[in-house]
Amino acid sequence: MLLLTMSAGIVVWGVSHVYQNYQLSNIFHEILSERFNKEAREHRIRFYQHLKKYNPTVKMYADRVTTKNYIKSEQWLNADKSNGLILHQDVPAWLPGLSIMRSQLWPRYAMLFDKSGELRELYLYRNPMPPKELLNITPHEKELSRGQSYITMRGSQPYVISTEYIGYSPDSAMLLIASPIDEELLRISQGSETDNTIIALLKDEETTILVSSNEQLMPKNSELDKLTDKYLITSEDHFDSGSSSMLLKFVSFVSTREVREQTETVLNEYQLITIATAIAYILTFALVMLWITSRIQNLTGRVVKFSQDMAIAQPDIDQKNQLDVLESRFELLASAIQTETHALEHQALHDPLTDMPNRKLFNNQLQQLISTSINGDNKFVVILSDLDRFKEINDTLGHHIGDVVLQKVAERLSETLRSNDMVARLGGDEFGILLANTNLEQATITVKKVLNAFEHAFDIEGHELDIALSMGLVEYPLHGNDVNILLQRADVAMYSAKSKHAGFNVYEPSEDGHAVSRLALASELRQAIANEKLQLFYQPKIDLSTGQIYGAEALLRWEHPERGFISPDDFIPLAEHTGLIQPITCFVIDSAARQCAAWNDLGHKLMISVNVSMNCIHDARLPAKLNEVILSNKIAPDQITLELTENIFIKDPIRSKKILNNISQMGVGISIDDFGTGYSSMAYLKQLPVSEIKIDRSFVMEMLEDENDEVIVHATIDLAHNLGISVIAEGVENLETAKRLKELNCDAAQGFYLGRPMEVEDFVEYLENSGIVLE
Numbered sequence: 001m002l003l004l005t006m007s008a009g010i011v012v013w014g015v016s017h018v019y020q021n022y023q024l025s026n027i028f029h030e031i032l033s034e035r036f037n038k039e040a041r042e043h044r045i046r047f048y049q050h051l052k053k054y055n056p057t058v059k060m061y062a063d064r065v066t067t068k069n070y071i072k073s074e075q076w077l078n079a080d081k082s083n084g085l086i087l088h089q090d091v092p093a094w095l096p097g098l099s100i101m102r103s104q105l106w107p108r109y110a111m112l113f114d115k116s117g118e119l120r121e122l123y124l125y126r127n128p129m130p131p132k133e134l135l136n137i138t139p140h141e142k143e144l145s146r147g148q149s150y151i152t153m154r155g156s157q158p159y160v161i162s163t164e165y166i167g168y169s170p171d172s173a174m175l176l177i178a179s180p181i182d183e184e185l186l187r188i189s190q191g192s193e194t195d196n197t198i199i200a201l202l203k204d205e206e207t208t209i210l211v212s213s214n215e216q217l218m219p220k221n222s223e224l225d226k227l228t229d230k231y232l233i234t235s236e237d238h239f240d241s242g243s244s245s246m247l248l249k250f251v252s253f254v255s256t257r258e259v260r261e262q263t264e265t266v267l268n269e270y271q272l273i274t275i276a277t278a279i280a281y282i283l284t285f286a287l288v289m290l291w292i293t294s295r296i297q298n299l300t301g302r303v304v305k306f307s308q309d310m311a312i313a314q315p316d317i318d319q320k321n322q323l324d325v326l327e328s329r330f331e332l333l334a335s336a337i338q339t340e341t342h343a344l345e346h347q348a349l350h351d352p353l354t355d356m357p358n359r360k361l362f363n364n365q366l367q368q369l370i371s372t373s374i375n376g377d378n379k380f381v382v383i384l385s386d387l388d389r390f391k392e393i394n395d396t397l398g399h400h401i402g403d404v405v406l407q408k409v410a411e412r413l414s415e416t417l418r419s420n421d422m423v424a425r426l427g428g429d430e431f432g433i434l435l436a437n438t439n440l441e442q443a444t445i446t447v448k449k450v451l452n453a454f455e456h457a458f459d460i461e462g463h464e465l466d467i468a469l470s471m472g473l474v475e476y477p478l479h480g481n482d483v484n485i486l487l488q489r490a491d492v493a494m495y496s497a498k499s500k501h502a503g504f505n506v507y508e509p510s511e512d513g514h515a516v517s518r519l520a521l522a523s524e525l526r527q528a529i530a531n532e533k534l535q536l537f538y539q540p541k542i543d544l545s546t547g548q549i550y551g552a553e554a555l556l557r558w559e560h561p562e563r564g565f566i567s568p569d570d571f572i573p574l575a576e577h578t579g580l581i582q583p584i585t586c587f588v589i590d591s592a593a594r595q596c597a598a599w600n601d602l603g604h605k606l607m608i609s610v611n612v613s614m615n616c617i618h619d620a621r622l623p624a625k626l627n628e629v630i631l632s633n634k635i636a637p638d639q640i641t642l643e644l645t646e647n648i649f650i651k652d653p654i655r656s657k658k659i660l661n662n663i664s665q666m667g668v669g670i671s672i673d674d675f676g677t678g679y680s681s682m683a684y685l686k687q688l689p690v691s692e693i694k695i696d697r698s699f700v701m702e703m704l705e706d707e708n709d710e711v712i713v714h715a716t717i718d719l720a721h722n723l724g725i726s727v728i729a730e731g732v733e734n735l736e737t738a739k740r741l742k743e744l745n746c747d748a749a750q751g752f753y754l755g756r757p758m759e760v761e762d763f764v765e766y767l768e769n770s771g772i773v774l775e
Contacts, residue, residue: 020274021270024266032263037234046191047190050185051160054105058164058175066094070093071112071173085119088121088122092110092112105177108124108125108180109123109179115172130154130178134154137176144245151181152244152246157180158201183215196258198231199251200251203249207225218253349361353406356410356424356431363483366487373476380475380476386470387429389468393405401460406425413450416453421446447471472496473507474493492507493505521571534557535558536555536557538763540763540766541750551641554610555757556611585610589626596640600635606767607641611642626666627666641669641692645672645673661689670688675694677698685720692726692727693725694728696730697731699713704737721745729741729750
């Protein structure tokens with residue numbers, strides 16, 4: 001079988017070699033022909049583009065200020081015409097310098113005609129005098145060559161000319177530039193491209209060369225039929241110059257010797273390769289056949305072993321032919337792998353939690369809609385939405401409930417929208433909706449339908465949850481024709497809807513301007529930190545049992561040189577987002593500690609509290625920073641209190657507890673700011689080293705009018721005292737509120753009635769002269 005296979009292989013190889021040799025020769029000739037045709041087209045295009053430069057060049061030269069000034073000058077207006085034609089070997093004043101002409105176009109001749117049409121000046125550099133037919137060009141021909149590059153015969157030589165009135169005024173002088181279409185121009189038109197091709201021009205219906213790019217090999221008036229032995233015509237097309245007094249043919253030639261040599265070189269190389277291949281084939285074929293035969297059974301065993309590892313059933317096959325056995329087992333394996341591949345493809349393009357399309361599939365579908373939309377004729381709407389306050393639900397009720405919420409939201413979205421609308425979960429609580437063949441008006445109706453569907457609460461494992469959406473809409477192509485732009489603008493619209501609590505919002509370009517403004521503000525905030533332009537104000541804290549100031553809260557202020565006062569509510573979230581919150585926190589702690597030390601020197605031992613964000617409390621370097629400022633300023637640790645919000649413990653409670661325990665062990669106080677407004681568990685008060693809670697102003701300000709607020713305040717005070725925690729009330733606006741807080745055994749108070757935030761000098765004066773009477 002081995003000998004038979006080898007003999008058959010040699011016969012097949014011999015026949016195929018002869019056939020391939022023949023086909024290769026034909027294919028190579030076709031390839032060469034294609035290449036030469038392509039080169040010929042490129043030659044013609046370069047030549048045409050070179051000629052086209054004459055018109056914009058003469059327009060540029062004619063509109064130059066120096067040219068227009070020249071024809072207004074005394075030298076031009078009062079020139080003695082009896083002196084005859086003025087010849088210029090050097091560049092005249094009415095033309096740009098040589099460097100400009102070399103970079104743009106350097107014509108062989110430039111002629112300046114006065115407004116009566118008389119030729120007054122001629123620039124010819126080192127060129128011979130042009131023919132009389134060019135010097136005596138008619139007004140009609142001037143008009144033909146104005147606004148375009150015009151080809152005409154002057155004597156026995158073709159020329160390209162172009163004219164323009166100076167300053168584009170028909171009552172003005174006229175500038176004409178011209179060059180003979182000769183060997184030099186043909187070569188220049190091809191730029192730096194060099195090959196063995198010769199290009200030539202012929203008059204229509206004539207077979208003699210009018211001009212060629214190589215006069216030595218192909219002189220003027222050469223007959224085409226006498227060149228066929230030496231040259232192969234690769235292209236012969238009429239040349240459309242746009243305007244011409246004659247019809248020209250553009251012909252490209254390549255040496256037949258070059259074609260023959262290239263073909264022979266390729267065929268000879270192929271012969272050597274095929275002979276070497278045949279020898280190697282004959283020597284190795286036997287070994288390969290033996291090796292293949294010996295490996296088939298081993299390969300079959302590996303297929304079975306692989307199938308077992310992949311839990312793919314491979315039953316016993318009763319066949320003697322090992323190739324048939326291998327084929328059968330491969331078919332079983334391939335079928336199983338195909339099934340698994342389809343499952344993996346589905347997983348790659350779908351969200352595992354909701355089984356909805358994921359961001360990749362959503363973006364692919366969006367790109368496909370853009371690609372299939374011809375000239376933006378097919379409108380569609382992209383909607384990005386996320387769930388309002390989802391993080392609070394997730395953090396309060398747990399990730400399991402959060403996952404169920406996402407599944408229920410996905411179901412309700414799918415049930416509300418049309419079957420041909422695409423809904424995808426893009427990540428987290430963000431969903432994308434793609435409404436094909438829809439405009440904004442129709443999409444608005446759909447969005448309202450969705451929002452109405454979400455007015456019904458979700459019943460999830462005994463929790464009745466109100467889930468609201470914020471949705472941002474963009475329309476293709478109105479708001480963009482690129483995937484990233486559409487998604488970015490839909491995102492801007494969505495966050496605008498969220499900030500307005502509007503449910504949905506259509507993208508407005510002005511909203512992007514707000515984003516740009518925030519970027520500028522971030523840069524200016526960075527400079528303000530570096531230049532120490534931020535300032536601390538201090539608001540007094542009053543001990544309700546004595547009516548005396550026992551401490552102050554350090555409040556950060558930024559007076560912008562152009563924007564004026566900027567609220568911390570505007571720049572603190574920006575600082576947290578850009579990473580500037582760390583240097584700001586360090587500045588506040590340093591400044592507050594120095595001020596505390598200064599007041600100690602004046603005999604006022606006060607406690608100063610500073611606000612610390614979630615991002616900073618999780619920084620393991622915070623305890624070391626506090627210890628450093630306490631030691632360097634020689635103040636007691638209990639003179640510093642860190643104010644934190646309840647939500648600070650939600651992100652990473654274990655890490656928060658560890659860091660706060662370290663800080664508390666140093667003697668630094670821990671205060672919970674805005675207590676009662678967050679979603680954290682009361683258990684944190686027991687688990688964490690909290691020394692003080694601050695009742696949020698929303699409960700304190702209306703407690704005299706709203707009985708529920710007073711109940712909450714009273715209960716909070718009792719709860720804190722039972723846990724050994726002191727209580728301070730924020731937002732005290734009048735004496736009656738302060739008195740009532742004292743009656744409820746509240747430890748301290750803070751608010752505008754007791755003292756507004758002040759600069760250091762005003763605070764010291766207030767400190768020395770104040771005392772709150774609560775009796």
